[in-house]
Amino acid sequence: MNQIKQGAILSYLSIFITILIALLYTPVIIRLLGQSEYGLYSLIGSVAAYFSILDLGLGNTIVRYTSRNRAIGDKKAESNLNGMFLLLYSFIGFLTIVIGIIIYNTIDNIFAASLSTSELYKAKIMIVILIINFALSFPLAVFGSIMQAYERFVVVKLVAIVRSLMAPIIILPILFLGYGSVSMVLITTLVNISCLLFNVFYCLKHLKIKFYIGKMDFRLLKEILGYSFFVFLGVIVDQINWNTDQFILGAIAGTVPVAVYAIAMQFIKLYKQFSTSISGLFLPRASIMVANNSSNEEITESMIKYGRIQYIIMAYILTGFILFGRPFINVWAGTNYDNAYYISLIIMIPLTIPLFQNFGISILYAKNLQKFRSVVLIFIAVLNIFITIPLVQKFGGIGAAVGTAISLTLGNIFIMNIYYHRRIGINMILFWKNILIMSFPVIISLLIGLGFNYIVTSGSILLLSSKIIIYSVIFIILMWLLGLNNYEKELFSTTVIKIRNKVVRRYG
Numbered sequence: 001m002n003q004i005k006q007g008a009i010l011s012y013l014s015i016f017i018t019i020l021i022a023l024l025y026t027p028v029i030i031r032l033l034g035q036s037e038y039g040l041y042s043l044i045g046s047v048a049a050y051f052s053i054l055d056l057g058l059g060n061t062i063v064r065y066t067s068r069n070r071a072i073g074d075k076k077a078e079s080n081l082n083g084m085f086l087l088l089y090s091f092i093g094f095l096t097i098v099i100g101i102i103i104y105n106t107i108d109n110i111f112a113a114s115l116s117t118s119e120l121y122k123a124k125i126m127i128v129i130l131i132i133n134f135a136l137s138f139p140l141a142v143f144g145s146i147m148q149a150y151e152r153f154v155v156v157k158l159v160a161i162v163r164s165l166m167a168p169i170i171i172l173p174i175l176f177l178g179y180g181s182v183s184m185v186l187i188t189t190l191v192n193i194s195c196l197l198f199n200v201f202y203c204l205k206h207l208k209i210k211f212y213i214g215k216m217d218f219r220l221l222k223e224i225l226g227y228s229f230f231v232f233l234g235v236i237v238d239q240i241n242w243n244t245d246q247f248i249l250g251a252i253a254g255t256v257p258v259a260v261y262a263i264a265m266q267f268i269k270l271y272k273q274f275s276t277s278i279s280g281l282f283l284p285r286a287s288i289m290v291a292n293n294s295s296n297e298e299i300t301e302s303m304i305k306y307g308r309i310q311y312i313i314m315a316y317i318l319t320g321f322i323l324f325g326r327p328f329i330n331v332w333a334g335t336n337y338d339n340a341y342y343i344s345l346i347i348m349i350p351l352t353i354p355l356f357q358n359f360g361i362s363i364l365y366a367k368n369l370q371k372f373r374s375v376v377l378i379f380i381a382v383l384n385i386f387i388t389i390p391l392v393q394k395f396g397g398i399g400a401a402v403g404t405a406i407s408l409t410l411g412n413i414f415i416m417n418i419y420y421h422r423r424i425g426i427n428m429i430l431f432w433k434n435i436l437i438m439s440f441p442v443i444i445s446l447l448i449g450l451g452f453n454y455i456v457t458s459g460s461i462l463l464l465s466s467k468i469i470i471y472s473v474i475f476i477i478l479m480w481l482l483g484l485n486n487y488e489k490e491l492f493s494t495t496v497i498k499i500r501n502k503v504v505r506r507y508g
């Protein structure tokens with residue numbers, strides 16, 4: 001239990017560090033690299049994301065099956081399974097090399113029209129480094145999954161935190177010495193491999209993990225691949241929605257639009273993280289409700305309860321970004337990245353709805369009905385590619401954002417809300433009545449903020465910070481008076497009292 005609690009604390013610490021790095025580290029490298037080279041670095045990052053698809057969702061599968069063998073105490077089956085996964089991931093590592101060579105040989109054809117000769121040369125070097133990175137990472141990743149199955153959450157999270165911190169700590173001095181994007185990819189690779197090798201040492205030294213490579217159990221292999229398939233589909237959808245736009249932009253428009261789009265993606269990923277860090281707590285509750293045969297009314301009640309809480313958080317962040325996002329980006333990244341504000345908004349607005357409906361996804365997994373969502377979203381994601389290409393040709397990064405927004409609206413909003421209502425039995429009409437009622441204080445707060453922005457137009461950091469604080473107070477007061485129900489008021493009050501008591505005990 002201590003491992004779980006400490007792991008949870010370290011998870012939130014990891015999120016905080018991720019946000020801190022994004023806010024402090026990114027503007028520095030933007031200015032040190034320059035817009036064009038930062039765009040090249042981001043473009044190669046989108047290519048790297050596609051290599052991660054080759055994981056096939058097996059990481060989660062290792063945790064599940066290793067945990068099962070541990071529970072029944074079958075060491076022989078566990079060592080056989082470890083050997084099978086090591087073979088599978090070694091094959092994936094080899095496959096990475098083959099695919100990487102193909103990508104390396106086609107870079108000129110894909111990006112010749114949009115990248116300069118110097119940029120193509122750097123891109124090829126970075127691709128070679130990435131091939132080596134992923135070819136080694138896949139077989140070594142088995143050990144990290146085994147550590148999770150053994151519930152060594154503290155060590156796993158600490159390694160992740162060290163990986164997050166070490167890369168920028170080493171990279172920044174190198175950039176100040178005049179090195180560029182190639183050195184960044186190289187250092188990131190060295191840090192990653194070093195952390196993975198530590199996992200190998202920990203598993204062999206402390207967990208005494210054994211590997212037996214014998215005759216392949218094809219029945220078990222079929223079961224494993226069947227389980228991981230829909231996880232794999234989810235990974236593909238995420239890659240298409242959050243990385244393909246940059247790849248298409250790089251091929252059609254060059255590195256500068258990629259740089260702007262990459263800044264927008266920083267904000268969108270942080271926005272998602274605020275929701276997903278909470279939604280991870282929903283699956284156990286949803287599973288218990290399904291196991292206890294809870295009625296549709298009870299599930300609807302929970303969907304509304306959790307949805308309202310998430311909506312408060314997401315509405316505050318979204319309206320705050322609408323009001324203050326543009327001046328913040330201009331100060332943080334530079335005026336050359338002004339379009340990142342509009343790109344972020346175009347995607348964040350439709351993304352907000354599935355983010356405060358995460359409890360519905362937990363119900364799907366608990367009922368084992370996630371297949372429909374996975375299949376729908378993969379078709380919508382492919383549609384996104386076909387929509388995005390002509391939109392990018394005509395409107396650049398804004399067009400790419402519109403393509404993603406259309407796919408989010410069709411798949412995650414319209415189709416999934418109809419599915420929740422008709423197939424799962426959640427009363428989505430009642431759910432949306434609650435959300436609409438809560439939207440009145442949100443809209444009033446936003447209008448007051450827009451009026452205040454119109455009157456006070458200065459963009460200094462001090463004034464911007466003051467405006468954010470004033471808006472936060474207005475939002476909280478209006479939400480308390482017009483939006484929150486008794487349960488939410490009690491939850492908020494209890495949280496404030498607990499924080500106050502802790503501060504008093506520590507400093508009083």
